Amino acid sequence: MNFSDFDKTSVFRELSKIANSFKHFDFRGQLTATRVEKCRTPMAAGLTYSWAAKALDEGVLKLLQNLAEEQELIKKYRALLDGGVMNTGENRMVLHHLLRGEAGKPVIHEGKNIGEFYRKELDRLSAFAEAVHGGKIRGSGGKPFSAVVQIGIGGSDLGPRALYLALENYAAAGGMKKLDAKFISNVDPDDASAVCASLPLDETLFILVSKSGATQETLANELFVKDKLEKAGLDSSGHMIAVTSETSPLAHNTAYLDSFYIDDFIGGRYSSSSAVGGCVLSLAFGPGVFREFLRGAGEADKLALEPDILKNAALLDALIGVWERNFLGYPYTAVLPYSQALSRFPAHLQQLDMESNGKRVNRNGQPLSYSTGPVVFGEPGTNGQHSFYQLLHQGTDIVPLQFIGFLESQRKDDVELDGSDSQKKLKANIAAQIVAFAKGQENENRNREFPGGRPSSIIYGKQLTPQVLGALLAHFENKVMFQGFVWNINSFDQEGVQLGKVLTKRVLENHAGDPALGSYSKILGI
C-alpha cells in the first residue's frame, strides 16, 4: 500500500489551487431546493447525510474522489478490517469493527480467532446481565441490584456515558430500562463520594473498567468504592465486576464477581462496542438493546467499504472535513445535536476525534507540515442557540457545523402550543439555523447583518433508537479513521497523554526534578 504524506499527493496541489474561490462560496445563489434534495447520501439504519450546505461543487467532489483513490482509503480500511497492523506506533492491529460484525477476513492472532473471542465475551456478558435482571445474581446482602456504576476514565467513561444517556429515555419509554446507571471517572474525590452517597450500596453493582489494570484514577476510585462497601458491611467482591485485558492484574481475580475481557486491539476511545460499553448498557437496558446498537454499527461499517464517495457518508464526511481543514483553513468543528438525549455525545466525539487525529507526526514518526485534526466542541440545540451560536453567526471567524436531528422524539410525550408541538419546533429550528448560517441576511443596521457563508451538514433519521445510535457512532469512528488515512497519521495511539503521567508520578514521589514543577507543587499545597 501507498503511505504518502498528504502534501506529497498530486490532488493536494490541485485542491490548493482552487481553494481560494471557495472561501467566499455563494450560498445565496447556490443553495437551492434542488441542491438540498440532491446532496444527500443514505447511511445505515435509515439515517441520511445531507451536505448541501457545504462550500463545494462538482469539481471539488471529483478531486475528493481522486483523493480517496490516491491515498487508497478503502484499501487501507480493508487492510485494517483484515487485521493489518494499522496502529504502527504500538505495533498493533485495530479491531473495534470486529466487535460488531465480520466485514473483513477472519482475524487469527497467535492461533486465536479474535472475532470468536469477542463474540464469546458478548455472550458471557449478555448472560451475566440476564442473571442480574432475573435476580439470580444479587448483592452480598441478598437484595437484587437496582443500580450499576461504571468506574473508568477517558474511553471507559465518555463513550459509555454518552450512549447510556442517549438511550435512557428510549428504554424507559419502551419498558426496557432495567437498572439506573451512574459513572465515576475523575480522580477528584468529590466525584466518587457524591455518587456513592446517592445510591443504596447494598443494591449497587460496580463495573471496574481498565484495560491495563493500571489506570491511576480508576484504581483510586476502586479503592474508594471498596472502602465504602466494606464500611457498609458488604462483601466488595460480590458487588464488583471487572472489564479488562486478560493480561492485566485485574483478570481472573477473586476480588470480582466476574470479569469480561477486551484486548490490545481495542483502543479506549473505540471501546464502546466492546465489554467496556456492553456491560453497563446490557445491565441498564438488557442485552437485546446493546445487540441492536452493535447491529447498527456493523451496518455502517459495511457501508463504509463503498468506494464511490457519494454513496459512502463516512468517507464523504471525512473528505469534506479535510477540504475545510486543510484548504479552507478552519481549525475547528462544532457538533450540534438537536436531541437532549445526545447531550454528552459531543464530548465523546471530541475525545474520539481530538485524541485520534491530534497528531503532528506521520505514522512513521516524521513531522508533518500540514494541519491534522481540528478542535471539536458542541452542545445540544436549541440550547446552544441561546448561547455560543452568537459567535457562530456573527463572529469574525467561520466554524463549520455538524447538525444531528430526528423526526420523532424518544418519549412521544409532547404538548401543542401556537399550532405546533415541541418536536416540530425543534425541527423547525434546525432547518432555520442551517439556512441562516449559510445564507445570512443583509440589514441596513450592520449590527443586525448576518454575513452567512457558514457551512454545515446534517445527519438525520426517524428516531434515535439503539440501532440508529450504533450507526451514528460508527459513522464518526469511520470518518475519523478515513481522515487519519488522508493525513497519513496513526489515529490509534495516544502518546500525548504520557508525559503528564510521568510528571504526575514525579510530583507524588517528591522528586519533581524540574524547579518550576516543584514551585507549582508548592503553591498548590502538595
Add this chain to the structure above:
Amino acid sequence: MNFSDFDKTSVFRELSKIANSFKHFDFRGQLTATRVEKCRTPMAAGLTYSWAAKALDEGVLKLLQNLAEEQELIKKYRALLDGGVMNTGENRMVLHHLLRGEAGKPVIHEGKNIGEFYRKELDRLSAFAEAVHGGKIRGSGGKPFSAVVQIGIGGSDLGPRALYLALENYAAAGGMKKLDAKFISNVDPDDASAVCASLPLDETLFILVSKSGATQETLANELFVKDKLEKAGLDSSGHMIAVTSETSPLAHNTAYLDSFYIDDFIGGRYSSSSAVGGCVLSLAFGPGVFREFLRGAGEADKLALEPDILKNAALLDALIGVWERNFLGYPYTAVLPYSQALSRFPAHLQQLDMESNGKRVNRNGQPLSYSTGPVVFGEPGTNGQHSFYQLLHQGTDIVPLQFIGFLESQRKDDVELDGSDSQKKLKANIAAQIVAFAKGQENENRNREFPGGRPSSIIYGKQLTPQVLGALLAHFENKVMFQGFVWNINSFDQEGVQLGKVLTKRVLENHAGDPALGSYSKILGI
C-alpha cells in the same frame, strides 16, 4: 471617553511589531521557579491568578499596561458601573455588577433607584425561600416542597445550572442542602418529559424564567409542565413562580405563586447574580449561600477597578487573552477545571465569552478588520487528560489553556492509595500538566516527543465555596467585559440569535419563503 477601534491605537502597532518573536517563546529557559513564584496576582476570596506559563516578558506587560490606558479600560468600567449606556445596540445600561454591591455611583433611572430595586427583590426571594424551607409555603396538595425545577434557556439555564452543580456537594457536606434542583431548557420534549417523570410533582416547585416572557422554548416547557401538574390533580398556580421583567406578560400574574423581577439592564448570560440564579440557588441551598456567592462576586468587582494590570487579575487575564488572540494568532481557549463540581462551568463560560464577544462590528456597527472573541471549550480534568489533551499536547496547532484548581475537596471524603489521597493526585496532575504543556520533552522517537510551547494560566484557591464561586464567576465576566472594551465592541447584546428565530417562525407558519428552507423542512418531516 475615547472609543477607538483596536487597530487604530498606537499600542496595536507596537504589539504587532514584537509578536513574532513570542510565537516560539523559550519556556524551557524562561519558566523558572522564581518566575512561578513571582507571576501571581491575588484575586478576591483568596483566589490567585498565576500567569507564569504565558508567552510574555516585561516588555509585553508594559505594552499591555499601555493598552489598558490607551483604550481607557478602567474608565469605561467605571462608566458602566455608574450607569452609562454601554449596551449601545439596545441603548441600555449594563447593571449586573449592581446586583452584588455598589462599586459605582447610585444608579437612578426614571426616578427609580435601581440598586434598591435589586436589593428589594433579593430580600423578597430570600424570604420566599425561607418560607418554603420552613414549610409555610407548600404544594397545592399540602406537602412540603422537596424539589425545585428551573425552566429557562440560555442565560436562564447554563449559569444557574453550572452554579448549582458547583455548590451541590459543598452544601450537602455542610448540611445546607434544602431541595434537589433540576433544569428543563431544551424545546426537545424528551427533556421536559424525562424531568417531570423523575420527580414527585406534588412536592415540586417550578421556576419559570424568561425576562421577556416570550421565549418560545420556555413557554412550550411551561405549558408542558402545567399540563402534567393538572393531570396529576394539582393546581399549577400553586407550583410555579416566575422570574421575569415587570413589563412582561408573566408579571403580576395570578398563574404564579409569586414573581421576582429583573430588568433590561441584566443580560441573560449575566443574570446568575439576579433572581434568575438567586431563586433556584436560595431554594436549593438557603439564601445565606446565595448571599455569600454575591459577596465574593462583589469583592471581585471592586478589585477589577485597580488600574495597575499586575494587581488586577481580570484585567491582566483579559489583556493576555487579547495578546494571544490578536498577536500570537490563537483562535481558541480551553477551560480546564480540576474539580468535578465545575463540570458545567466551561459550558457557562463558553456562553459568556462567545455570546458576548463573538461580534464582527464595533459598538457603532462598523465592521472590524481584526479578530474578536475566540472559541471557548473545556471539560474537567483529570477526565480531559484521557481524551482531547492528546491534541493539546501533540496537535499541529496551539490552544491556550485556562486551568482552575483547589487545594481541598468539597466533601472531605477521601482515600489513600500509593502514599497519596485522591485530592493530592488531582493537584499533582495540574502541576504536571502545566509544566508538560509549557516545556514539553524531547525524545528520539518523534511520536513520543512533546514540542511544548503551549501557554497556560491557573486560577487556584483553598476550596470551592460559595464566596469563591462568586469571585470566580465575576472574574470571567469582568475579563470578557475588558476584552470587549479593547476590541471596541458591544459585549452586551446578541443580535446573532435573531435571524434563526425569524426563520423558525416562518417554517412553523408554513411560509418558509426561501426554497431551500422549504426543502429542509420537507426532509425533516415538518
